[in-house]
Amino acid sequence: MKIEPKHVVSLTYDLYVDNNGTEEKVESATEEQPLTFLYGAGQMLPKFEENLSTHSTGDNYEFRLTAEDAYGEYDEEAVANLPKEMFEGAEIPEIGSIIPLQDNNGNRFRGQVVSVAEDAVIVDLNHPMAGQELHFKGTILNVRPATEEELAHGHAHGPDGHHHH
Structure with a gap:
């Protein structure tokens, strides 16, 4: 079956950076x-879905x-200094x-702690994969x-669409 909006896609992938x-x-x-x-529901990166749009069950892709189509360029500004009082206790x-x-x-x-200063914790708010080209390989299972x-x-x-229990 071909991938289309309102279809549920199951796939394997390996992601390389x-x-x-x-x-x-x-x-x-x-x-x-x-x-x-759920394809087309906005849960995945739009370009990820776009690249899958020509595929069907059983296809390798x-x-x-x-970076721009994935998690964005790395933003030097997206770093926050959190006062240590925030972590009191x-x-x-x-x-x-x-x-x-x-x-x-x-x-x-989420933020990743990049350094700890005397009175602040410095946190990088960029997505961990910001600024990186993503290389996907995999198979459409269903x-x-x-x-x-x-x-x-x-x-x-x-x-396979079973209900939650």
Whole structure:
């Protein structure tokens, strides 16, 4: 079956990024644990879906997304200094750790601790894959029309559409 909007797609993928000139595999989805999503529901990167649009069940695919089409260019400005008082009563996070944050509008996001100064924790708010070209390879395992319930919920309920229990 061909991939179309309002269809549920299950696929495997290996995601590679360039690490100083060598391709490094950073994520993958296997046949046992595939990525299953409702196509066209806006859950995936738009260009990821666009690249899959010509494929059908059983196809192998391979494509690259530029940083701009993936998680955006790296933004030097997207670094925050969090006053240490924010962590009062809690441990100061370690460098390299990812911490959950919330902005003044209540939007949740994550930041990676890049350094700890005397009175502040410096956090990089860029997506961990910002500024990177993404290289995807994989196989389309299954394509099926979404159920009415899945369309109502706006997401897939698993590779074969079983209900939540």
